[in-house]
Amino acid sequence: MSKYLVNLKINNIPVSVEEGTSILEAAKKLNFSIPTLCNHPDLTVAGNCRVCVVEVKGAKLLAAACATPVSEGMDVSTNSQKVRTSRKHIIELLLAEHNSDCTKCFKNGHCELQDLSSEYRVGDHVFLDLVKPKDKIQDISSPSIVKDDSKCIRCQRCVRTCTELQSVSALAVINKGDQQKISTFLSKSLHDVVCTNCGQCINRCPTGALTEHNYIEEVWNALYNPNKFVVVQTAPAVRVALAEDLGFEPGMRVTGKLVSVLKKIGFNKVLDTNFTADLTIIEEGTELLKRLKKALVDKDENVALPMMTSCSPGWIKFQEHLFPSLLNNLSTCKSPQQMFGALAKTYYADKINVKAQDMVVVSIMPCTAKKFEAGRPEMRDSGYQDVDYVLTTRELAMMVKQAGIDFHKLEDEQYDSILGESTGAAVIFGATGGVMEAALRTVYEIVTGREVPFTNLNIIPVRGMEGVKEATIKIKNVKPEWSFLEGVNLNVAVAHGLVNAKLLMEKVKSGEANYHFIEIMGCPGGCLGGGGQPIPTSPEIRKKRAEAIYAEDASMTLRKSHENPEVTEIYKEFLGEANSHKAHDLLHTHYKVRKRY
């Protein structure tokens, strides 16, 4: 049913929009931009910053444009004297509570409040400074996220993100009036609460109140240290987003330039997390087949199915806190980042004659939870911390600028070998549904000897931005050794964003769901929408990044993980077979039960 059209005037220009449209959206249609701070395309409307107030003729009060639906005959001014006076007051009030040490702020130049105060030229600070000294003490307890209350403007985007998108609610509003602030359970430090380190709050924080725990200086120091051999790995989703922080439009693929810039920055070897993504498929696919065999052939009732992916460290910590009874369902495979780290400091270090203790492994990730993951005590199977430093896509962009490299003019370069080769199956790890698609491409072929029955290998049912996706694949005409799978309908599900993960887990827990394999990515859209990706984010931006991911996959010659020649080689030379003892030592892990509170 189509909605009624509502006719109104904005700044004396008539416009017709659908019933229920906000004044903000209607104004956008006429190319009038109204400033906002608490509003975000991924979140419900709050209407609490009041920066977007507009004047509606005949009304005593100004209306918050984001929160006020249009009505017939409305006569709106977005820039009247009343509006400007109030808006400027509001910005000045926000600045009075805001620790305006902009030049020293990590978000300097990327701050919505800074942009707004510059736009309105609120240089002459009218109001009294209200920043509380104790709020200036940053919470640096988390290896992923830094919280600085003195920068917070109480827009509550982070709170809504943590609740609405992630159903974690690590961040909440406490107290009221002048004491109101964004805090955690019992005001504990971020490291000691249910926070999954996903960083989605950072992506939506308009100021410097929430930022990543950055390790830029540590990485420069390693690079400057002549005694260190610094290798870098790059996650799939970085190559389709980095450009946004360097002046390009969303959706630009810069894989070759990424390699080139990392070499120019001075990394000794530029390698690819995509290689270990392919390796993950072999390990995880084998693990899935083993679990299915145990369940179907050995009738082992203790085998944990559905099996769930384990690439997303935010998701892992979520599961550890909220669904500890389902930890056995998680694949024991480490994430590609950690497989890379463990192999780099063993197999690869040996190969290139570098001592493990002299090697520094840096990862460039779309993710803040990876910073936490790298520091987990389980992740030291090389005998050292397998991955030393994790930088977000944003931090890398800063390093590129600091190094004075003109990214636009770089020539494409190739990843170093070995640990640099990858397939299209690996690059789609960056999008929701990608691990599932990659796994199916390989598992189906292992079992049947034939390619997965989808045109051009594109398993469309697991692609796209729907919160929970389901698919069933009938396995037919299997190879003799897989006869127990003949005629089996393989039920799979994919969820992204922890609110969707929670929905799915509740179904699994209650026994309502009947899946064999589930892919979960902690962030909306998967890694391409990760907490370490360029800001801003929105459904449109994530859609463009996803298109770039699938274009990258389609452009590659090798598109199935088991066809990666370096993967074949590492099994032959080093690991033996998939899920071997050695593979278990280096590439698999275990999980721990964490408390909810």
Next chain:
Amino acid sequence: MEKKVKKVDIIFETALDTSPLDVLDKTLQRSADDIILELIDSGLKGRGGAGFPTGLKWKFTKNEDSDTKYVICNADEGEPGTFKDREILDRVPEKVFTGMTICGYVIGAREGYIYLRGEYNFLLKTLNAKLDIFNKALKDRNIDFQIFVKSGSGAYVCGEESALFESMQGFRGEPRNKPPYPTVAGYNFKPTVINNVETLVYVAMICRIGAEKFKALGTTDSRGSKVFSVSGDTPIPGIYELELGMPLSRFVDEFGDGDAKAVQVGGASGHCVPRKLFADTIIGFEGIPTGGSMMLFNSSRSMYNVLKDYLEFFTEESCGQCTPCRVGCQQLLKGIEAVKRGERPPAYLDEMKKLTGTMRIAAKCGLGQSVGNPFNTIIDNFREEIIY
């Protein structure tokens, strides 16, 4: 012209021949539209302070198409200087229940709630006991309506109707964006009538005595009478039901101690009227409306302290979600302190008056919107007390 204020006895009157249940039985024989018409005709406006016509509120809610609707009695009486609802609930709760039940009948609601201020929990035991009897009487009469009590936790802002709904639903007591209004989406986002305790009693009484008798009291804009909470520098503090529309001078003659220099009409969020304006100030919707709080101040009082107290109250009681209120209140408080200490020039008070202009039109709810009332009226009339 009468010299004395006219005292009225409607709210607390306990007639021997007509019990609230008798009023209910009689009223429920009338059609819902008939009751609404009488309420509109009576000119009854909300007694919580905002003064929305009660009949219209009921009519809007009745016209909403929904299986579930609610009647809420707002007993969050948090406005400093107001204590009349407590007395009404203590002395004549059955009249409140009756008003709610009539409302339920008119709009088509099956549940009513009394949102009782946290500090009034001492009333809970007797109130619930009386409710049990009343609810049973409703069941015996096959009236499909039951009343429950929900306790608040002491936040002033929860008297704001949408914050009250949020609180009832178990969330932080923060006002919602409007529209939608309660008549469309109130408690549990269902059509809801929310009325002040006193308003509901007047409904019951209008149903008993008729709109004509009610209309005979008051003025065109302010029909009827109202319960006032009188406090401060008065020899006779307490609760009085008075006819609306009197000049403040007459009120002060009756209640003042002979030395009144100002009256704060309508509580902390109301207006401060100085002596020179007593004669020209009408207590009613045409002049200064009030939820009932009348605080008298004599010449021994520092109006700086009075204003500072109010601003401290608002700074603490703002829910904190919207910028104009959360930060605005702090600025006003710290601002007058800075002027007092000489850290800001007296002209800074005018900057702050401009800020209250923004708060009045840009804050999300009535709390932030009305802080300018006491601020501006005290600054304008007692500027020298603020500065020196």
